[in-house]
Amino acid sequence: MNNNKGQFLTKKEVAEFLGLSIYTIDSWVSERREIPFIKMGRRVMFDINDVRIWIEENKIRPDDRNQQLFM
Secondary structure, rough: OOOOOOEEHHHHHHHHHOOOOOOHHHHHHHHHOOOEEEOOEEEEEEEHHHHHHHHHHOOOHHHHHHHHHHH
C-alpha cells in the first residue's frame, strides 16, 4: 500500500490491515458505523486515507485516560 489519494481496499484487505475479521468489517458495514466506506456497484470499498484517519481518531493515548480521571 502506498500513500496515493484514492487508493481503495476491499473488506478483506481492510480486515488484514487492521488485524480484524472480515465478519467484524461486514458487521460495521451493515450497521453503517465505524470506518467510512464506498459502494462501487455491489462492492464495498474503503479509501486507505479514510482508514488511516479513522485509526488516528480512535487512538487512545496514555494522557487521555489521566485527563478523563480528573474531569
